[in-house]
Amino acid sequence: MTEVLRDDADGIARAALLLRTGRLVAFATETVYGLGADATDGDAVAGIYAAKGRPQFNPLICHFPDAAQAFVHVIADERARRLAEAFWPGPLTLVLPRRAGSGVSSLAAAGLASLAVRVPGHATARAVIEAAGVPIAAPSANRSGRLSPTCAAHVHGDLAGRIAAVLDSGPTSVGVESTIVDLTTATATILRPGGVAREALEAVIGPVGYAADAGIIIAPGMMRSHYAPSLPIRLDAVAPSESESWLGFGPAVVAAPVMVNLSAAGDLREAAAHLFEALHRLDAASVAAGLAGIAAAPVPHEGLGAAINDRLRRAAAPR
Numbered sequence: 001m002t003e004v005l006r007d008d009a010d011g012i013a014r015a016a017l018l019l020r021t022g023r024l025v026a027f028a029t030e031t032v033y034g035l036g037a038d039a040t041d042g043d044a045v046a047g048i049y050a051a052k053g054r055p056q057f058n059p060l061i062c063h064f065p066d067a068a069q070a071f072v073h074v075i076a077d078e079r080a081r082r083l084a085e086a087f088w089p090g091p092l093t094l095v096l097p098r099r100a101g102s103g104v105s106s107l108a109a110a111g112l113a114s115l116a117v118r119v120p121g122h123a124t125a126r127a128v129i130e131a132a133g134v135p136i137a138a139p140s141a142n143r144s145g146r147l148s149p150t151c152a153a154h155v156h157g158d159l160a161g162r163i164a165a166v167l168d169s170g171p172t173s174v175g176v177e178s179t180i181v182d183l184t185t186a187t188a189t190i191l192r193p194g195g196v197a198r199e200a201l202e203a204v205i206g207p208v209g210y211a212a213d214a215g216i217i218i219a220p221g222m223m224r225s226h227y228a229p230s231l232p233i234r235l236d237a238v239a240p241s242e243s244e245s246w247l248g249f250g251p252a253v254v255a256a257p258v259m260v261n262l263s264a265a266g267d268l269r270e271a272a273a274h275l276f277e278a279l280h281r282l283d284a285a286s287v288a289a290g291l292a293g294i295a296a297a298p299v300p301h302e303g304l305g306a307a308i309n310d311r312l313r314r315a316a317a318p319r
């Protein structure tokens with residue numbers, strides 16, 4: 001059952017409590033309704049992908065009550081500080097280098113070295129995030145392939161029974177998603193046009209490019225910066241060879257000098273929560289041990305397994 005919460009002190013407190021305990025809550029921002037989860041809880045973040053039925057792990061935007069709290073998790077340069085000053089709270093998302101050990105789960109960032117951060121302009125959104133006391137990862141609150149929701153009824157129609165609650169704040173005011181600006185490169189680049197216009201950004205930090213102009217492919221999972229391990233991966237393996245490490249899934253006992261099990265219990269949500277961190281760790285340990293490759297156990301292609309397999313296939317693709 002999905003609770004429908006009122007936009008009042010009780011509703012906000014209830015939403016924050018649910019978020020703090022790892023549950024999923026949809027709430028309004030000024031752009032569209034977001035499907036929120038504690039960004040520091042990999043299991044909760046995995047729940048977002050499960051609820052959306054997303055076949056891929058796209059990186060998620062992390063939401064904060066103010067710029068100071070956002071900049072704890074990323075390295076903000078002068079451009080970032082000026083844009084934050086000019087447009088936050090508001091429909092602008094900044095992609096910045098992720099600070100090591102920030103506590104945001106690697107699944108929320110889809111294993112990237114960068115993190116997208118935003119301070120929403122909607123007072124209720126900020127109140128919920130502030131009361132939750134943790135960064136809130138939130139994609140638009142729709143099932144994969146459907147339209148972004150601009151009222152609570154859209155969210156309920158799409159996600160009822162799949163999320164803990166929706167906080168009803170009426171229709172959103174902006175109606176299109178936030179503008180996403182990549183500040184990890186020398187030239188600021190718009191990855192997604194949205195609620196803040198290019199000209200407005202340029203008035204604050206000078207020339208801003210469009211990713212589309214530069215021919216950068218930003219389709220889900222296609223970003224050039226997506227993490228790929230240094231060693232080749234062999235998928236659907238039964239066992240590792242002598243020169244391979246082992247990426248396991250499930251209770252089967254496999255002998256390998258270096259191994260990581262995504263979930264000994266065979267739990268897809270646990271596997272998703274650990275996927276990127278496990279790949280990083282296994283890759284580094286395998287290289288250190290002088291191994292030549294990674295053999296990966298098959299992962300069932302159901303529920304979150306589809307997204308896990310998508311990521312593994314990309315990681316295994318020849319480069």
Ligand code: TXA
Pocket residue numbers: 029031032033034035058059060061093095109112114115116118138139140141176177178180191192220223
């Ligand atoms: O207005 C909005 O931004 C809404 C509200 C809920 O805040 N959120 C939203 O999230 O539109 P979503 O997940 O539907 O879209 C986020 C976009 C995705 O296209 C994703 O690829 C991109 O942001 N993104 C997230 N992190 C990124 C990163 N580190 N680098 C590049 N792109 C990133």
Ligand code: MG
Pocket residue numbers: 139140148
């Ligand atoms: Mg979306």
